[in-house]
Amino acid sequence: MTKVTMTVNGKAVSKEVSGNTLMTEFLRDALHLTGTHVGCDTSQCGACVIHVDGKSVKACTMFAAEAEGAEVVTIEGMANPDGSLSVIQQAFQDHHGLQCGFCTPGMVMTAAKLLEENPSPSEHEIRDYLEGNICRCTGYHNIVKAIMAASGQDVSGIAAE
Amino acid sequence: MYSFEIESPVSVADAVAALGKEEAQALGGGQTLIPSLKARLAAPAVLVSLSKIDExxxxxxxDGVLSIGGGATHASVAAEAGAYPALAALAANIGDPAVRNRGTIGGSLANNDPAACYPAAALASGATIVTNTREIAADDYFEGMFTTALEDGEIVTEVRFPIPEKAAYVKFEQPASRFALVGVFVAKYPDGVRVAVTGASEEGVFRWEEAEAALSGNFSASALDGLSLPAEGMMGDLHAAPDYRAHLVGVMTRRAVTAAQ
Known part of the structure; x- marks a missing residue:
């Protein structure tokens, strides 16, 4: 067992973990932050995307011990301080950017990084950036629309399909 | 996964010492190794994480050479390898954004997946793979599928790429995994053209020497007219038969030469 200390959503946490404890297991089982979903567990679906030191990573393909000293943000840390939804989260709600909702945490975490890097992305750029996030309901159209809306772009011309 | 301990040294010297332990294995970004551990394809007693080694x-x-630390992530190379645009573009198209934030060039070259992108860049560039003990020319480094000249406990600390006059990498993506079904890196240097192919051969990355000779005399796609590779020795799976892969090598090479103009 190894002791790891990190900051998760602004709070310092310290726990004993095994060498093979994944970040998904650490967040969900040790910290009870179950918003980070485990879909494929093979780093393909993106439901487990979190931010580690400001970068998006797939929590199923990183060990908790590797996050020693890191600043970690999960979907539970994305709402505004007063508890209201962030701009991206609100846009997902407004534009029905989810169907079953399982992929949504990863979609929101990836979208947040996209908009940091590229504040006004085109539809093509959004679809390209979401390459590692799979929506098994195939609800991509409204996910893309929600992200475009969250970036402040006019989406009134994008018809529902 | 089997159980193991993780160590996170902050210097190459400490990492080398840790790798001297019984059943120790290096962990780069983990984007290949962690899935392999989940499948119980590896059973190390100690994993030595290299991700805290800033050096x-x-x-x-x-001086015409781009040097990249073995622990640099694909995202870092995409953002900071502007001196060698074809290499930066290659890095920007590996996996997806989250994978690129973890995976490293040293890890990719040490693993030598037969469909990985970086081996094609290293071989086509005549790169030098620098380890904690020696310098290895790319021509001597790749020894076949998942096999390299690295010894046990040897760490890729740096990769030195001579910057070419012109270069491009073009891959035909396997539609599900987006790995290279076939990828070709073409690089034109003052003393000749080098062409390296990934994703195709059962022996892993290789140089297509007939194409190199033709392109060294005339760096245009038309110089490849009439050239083709035999299907023998090419990988075959449900995504692509050997003869299709051989055909794709020709197509990707022509596209890469055109893109490099």
């Missing part, structure tokens, strides 16, 4: 993360260009 092997630098990227710099000087």
């Amino acid at each position: 092997i993360k630098g990227i710099s260009a000087a």
Whole structure:
């Protein structure tokens, strides 16, 4: 067992973990932050995307011990301080950017990084950036629309399909 | 996964010492190794994480050579390898954004997946793979599928790429995994053209020497007219039969030459 200390959503946490404890297991089982979903567990679906030191990573393909000293943000840390939804989260709600909702945490975490890097992305750029996030309901159209809306772009011309 | 301990040294010297332990294995970004551990394809007693070693993360260009630390992530190379645009573009198209934030060039080259992108860049560039003990020419480094000249406990600390006059990498993506079904890196240097192919051969990355000779005399796609590779020795799976892969090598090479103009 190894002791790891990190900051998760602004709070310092310290726990004993095994060498093979994944970040998904650490967040969900040790910290009870179950918003980070485990879909494929093979780093393909993106439901487990979190931010580690400001970068998006797939929590199923990183060990908790590797996050020693890191600043970690999960979907539970994305709402505004007063508890209201962030701009991206609100846009997902407004534009029905989810169907079953399982992929949504990863979609929101990836979208947040996209908009940091590229504040006004085109539809093509959004679809390209979401390459590692799979929506098994195939609800991509409204996910893309929600992200475009969250970036402040006019989406009134994008018809529902 | 089997159980193991993780150590996170902060210097190459400490990492080498840790790798001297019984059943120790290096962990780069983990984007291949962690899935392999989940499948119980590896059973190390100790994993030595290299991700806290800042001395092997630098990227710099000087005297016509781009030097990339073995611990540099694909995202770092995409952002900071502007001195070698074809290489930066290659890095920007590996996996997806989250994978690129973890995976490293040293890890990719040490693993030598037969469909990985970086081996094609290293071989086509005549790169030098620098380890904690020696310098290895790319021509001597790749020894076949998942096999390299690295000894046990040897760490890729830096990769030095001579910057070419012109270069491009073009891959035909396997539609599900987006790995290279076939990828071709073409690089034109003052003393000739080098062409390296990934994703195709059962022996892993290789140089297509007939194409190199033709392109060294005339660096245009038409110089490849009439050239083709035999299907023998090419990988075959449900995504692509050997003869299709051989055909794709020709197509990707022509596209890469055109893109490099």
